Amino acid sequence: MKRRPTIPDLAKLAGVSVSTVNRIINQTGSVRQPTRERVLRTAEEIGFYGLGTIEHSVRKGRESHRLGVLLQQGGRTFYRNLGEALANEARRYPDGQIDLALEYLDDLSPDKVAARLIALGDTCESVALVAAQHPVVADAIDSVIARGIPVAGLIAPLSARGNVSFVGLDNWKVGRTAAWAFDRIVRVPGKIGILVGNHRYRNQEMNESGFRSYFREHNSAFTLLEPLATYESAAAARELVETLLAEHSDLCGLFVSGGGITGALAALRSAPKRKDFVAVGYELFDATRAALIDGTLTMVISHPMETFAREAIAAMIRAKRSGPEGGAQRVALGFDIYTSENV
Structure with missing residues (x-):
């Protein structure tokens, strides 16, 4: 009596691993569609007993x-x-x-x-x-x-x-995490500037809300300035940060919660270095990575x-x-x- 083809037989003839065949049959994990199709053709050729299940998996993969x-x-x-x-x-x-x-x-x-x-x-x-x-x-x-x-x-x-x-992201947690950094790193509490891209971006509004809630709960010695909108403009962000630095000698930090961070970084770099100044930014890319390395930024919170x-x-x-x-x-x-x- 002819032996019925097994999963190891199918895997060997199709040129894939046994685990790949199992993922196709059980519809678990990621298997590329060309691999599914090749396993199906092989299963048809050898009369594999689980052909119907493999056909279903391949049909699902053909969905557009x-x-x-x-x-x-x-x-x-x-x-x-x-x-x-x-x-x-x-x-x-x-x-x-x-x-x-x-x-x-x-x-x-x-x-x-x-x-x-x-x-x-x-x-x-x-x-x-x-x-x-x-x-x-x-x-x-x-x-x-x-x-x-x-x-x-x-x-x-x-x-x-x-x-x-x-x-x-859970933006409430983003704001509270940024606040935690200021609370733990700044030695002498002072004023913190806040930049947002636009007050109509609900994630940035929630960032600010979480940021403020942390300080209300844990450290009221900090003064949080009213958020300033950059409208996603680097030029506007630079001007706003330059003004903050000029008008607030006791500014101890800056939270950049929205767009225009490259302008904010330019303003921070052009100002005299302040020992105990903390800057927290948003999103990791070349400019913010360089700012972390040279000390312009203290921390970056980023989407994975x-x-x-x-x-x-x-x-x-x-x-x-x-x-x-x-x-x-x-x-x-x-x-x-x-x-x-x-x-």
Whole structure:
């Protein structure tokens, strides 16, 4: 009697490991679609007993997704890096084919953001964007959702009448972690300047809220200045920091919670060095890495880029599969912390 082919037989003939065959059969872990297809062809040739299960796994992998992502200003390093991470994740997504429509928007006015969001909703099955909260944007989100296209806010939470998903950091914890650094490092409490990109970015508002809550709870000796908006401009950030340094001789630190950090760094570098001055920034890229190394920045809190891209793609696909009644997908990521000692 002819012996029935086993999993080790299938793995050997298909040129893969036994664990790969098991992942395909059990639909656990990541296996690239070409590998799934090769295992299926081999299973058909040898009459493998689990052919039906493998066929199901391969059919799932053949699923296609048209996803749209709207990011801000392609000239900014952070968004270029994020776009590259999203594109890489879409290419290597193991359970289907992803057609990613990735756009950068230089004009961040609410009307422009709303128009591009609606345009992406016309051609995509699931859409995500980085945007400031605004009634015009919220209305566009509802317009897209009404057509059955799920929408997710990336980095900054967004709200509308419909269910809006979110993938980003726990910004309350981001703010409290930044405050912890000042509390533990600054020897003589003084004034702390705060920069935000725009008061309508809800993540930055939550950063500030967590920041202030920590000091209310643990150390009221610090004076937290009113947050200043850079409107994502390096030139504006430089001017604001220069003014803070000139007007507040007892400024002991700076928390850069939003855009324009390269301008803030330029201002700090051009000023006389202050012994016991602490600066905490947001996002690790070449400029902030260099600032950590030369001591201009004390600490950087950053999105884990690859994890963020992977979770964003997965959340958009889950939202597409679950449909309009499936509810919002919410993914709160852990964040990376960098100092001069671990960059």
